[in-house]
Amino acid sequence: MTRKVRTRIAPSPTGFLHLGTARTALFSWAFARHHGGDFILRIEDTDVARSTQEAVDQIIAAMKWLQLDYDEGPFFQMQRLNRYREVIAKMLAEGTAYHCYCTPQELDAMREAQRTRGEKPRYDGRWRPEPGKTLPAAPSDVPPVVRFRNPLSGDVTWNDLVKGTITISNRELDDLIIARPDGTPTYNFCVVVDDWDMQISHVIRGDDHVNNTPRQINILRALGAELPEYGHVPMILGPDGDKLSKRHGAVSVMQYEEAGYLPDAMVNYLSRLGWSHGDDELFSRAQLVSWFDGAHLAKSPAQWDAAKLNWVNARYLKGTDDALLASLVSAQLSRRGFVVGSAENLVRLCALFKDRCATTGELADWLGMYFGDVQPSADDITTHVTDLVRPALHTLRGKFVEIDWSKAAISAAIKETISAHGIKMPQLAHAVRVLVCGRAQTPSIDAVLELFPRETVLSRLQAA
Incomplete structure (x- = not known):
């Protein structure tokens, strides 16, 4: 590495930490730890209407439960608005950004006319300043957006850590809005400034962001910033081959904590969804960090397998110290309304029954007969x-x-x-x-x- 490795995870606090985001966080964490670098937590909270403190708390709790310790953060984008505005003002002054006064109605009409002509709907650059071009007078009653002045020719090429070389023509990209009419910056712009300021060296994220990458590279180049390396990992699919969703079961990380899965087992299982080290199925965190150099990331989507997760967790459960296991099962029993007496006896109970269980939740279900009435069928x-x-x-x-x-x-x-x-x-x-x-x-x-x-x-x- 010619520069210090610095990775990040940047979830949006509009919901709980999803399994896919947790896997991306794990890959970013393991890559940073392997190379002796830094791992940063950033909260992308510019969607004010949907962001909640409860979601922020859940994200941080999930990171703590998975033991994905971060070196810096959490940083919040809403606390960096002055920085974004400063960069936008500089870009406007340098001509790499400009004000656009198109109304929503004009944009709708523009796109409809393009569809009618069989063209790809896109902004047509009518407010883009060009040499020799005369722009209309700015309307006083239309608050403008700020658009990035994307290059009109050439290509954007990067060597993706997962997918290999990717090239996208600038002709496929229109002039991205980087600030809304109220002045708040947009996602793609905030990400660029954050990665620049935080000196992010490697961006590992889902492949649903591939289309954002050429836009972000062009903005970084306009700012004179050093580019990070990008790696886009395929999504996690459900057992039916569709994108993993609630109908496939729990998708929030903390639901698995509540169900009685062990963090080391979850880390082991998640890391195998889209990455491998030979035929190794079970390994420690230390081994993961030792092996995770960024190679061997799969190009094909991974498939969620609840039975495989249960198998992994059962193996970890059997190897867990009985006293530690008893403390976890005690919490599960308390959730079920049972009062646990002797800690020593609970340790003995866990030792006797753990070989039959995949989770501490199942273990608590077995042990309920010791702490409450039973109802034989x-x-x-x-x-x-x-x-x-x-x-x-x-x-x-x-x-x-x-x-x-x-x-x-x-x-x-x-x-x-x-x-x-x-x-x-x-x-x-x-x-x-x-x-x-x-x-x-x-x-x-x-x-x-x-x-x-x-x-x-x-x-x-x-x-x-």
Whole structure:
């Protein structure tokens, strides 16, 4: 690198942080960390009507949850309006921008006439100053916009980090509005000034921005600014091949935190959507940073796979320290209205049940039977709590009153009971599970019962 690497993520606070934006943030963060550079958070809040503080808070919370630490920011565009106006005034003075007095009605008529002639609708440059051209008198009752004086000839070419060389003719670009009639700057202009002032070296963003890039390059050149390198990553598609949206499930990052996914697992999964390192599927953040040099970014769209995310998260869940897992599950249980008692017991519960779960939310669902009442289904009662098994259940309950409350003693009592009544282990174990746990399938029944208070087990077996 001939200049210090500085990347940025610049979400708009008009909604929660989307998974696609989170992936772009991850790529930008990993690229900066790989090259020993800086990662900047910028909030593009010039859409005042739709921007909210709640969205800002959610964006920052999502970045914190994903542990995508930024070196500078957050910067807010609305706090930089004077800077944008200063640059626009300079461009007007130098002739790289000009005032346009076209009314909305005139612009509509212009575009309609172009369509009628079979032409691409575009601004026709009627207020663009040119040598020897006489402009009409500026109307006093029309507040002007400011347009960028885009080059009329030549091409814009850049070597995209993802897509390779891209060339777009300036003849395809009209004179972009860079300031609205009320003086507020537009998106494409603010981005340029921000990237210039913040010395952004690499812009990694979605490929829906490809059409913005030649315009932004031309403005940067007009300002005499050094150009960043651009990389446009394809979008994330839903399982049906359409753009990922709410109908495919959760699209907000924080919904996954609430559902019980682990940040390291989400980072692992997101990084594989459009990037690869050989056949590696599971890797640490440190490995990601070590490998993410900007190469191996896919040119084709990635497809969201909820089952694959669950597989990744389950692997991380199994490898998580039980005490840390217990603290996460405690929060999940609290959301469900349960009061968690002994932290030590919760650690043991997590250790016993985590191999069956993909998320801490699923783990909390399993453990709810320890902290609240259970309601076995009528079908499970009919299937497993039969007249054949009921006498054995009464015998077992009697034994449970007397024994030491340990896994070994519980196991011995169960074995003695099935021997005395001439039934099979699954017959008794399933019936106990249904009554005590509210379900017919659990880990080893003696290990499960040991972690219940004896009184709870006795009470629930009384229903037999």
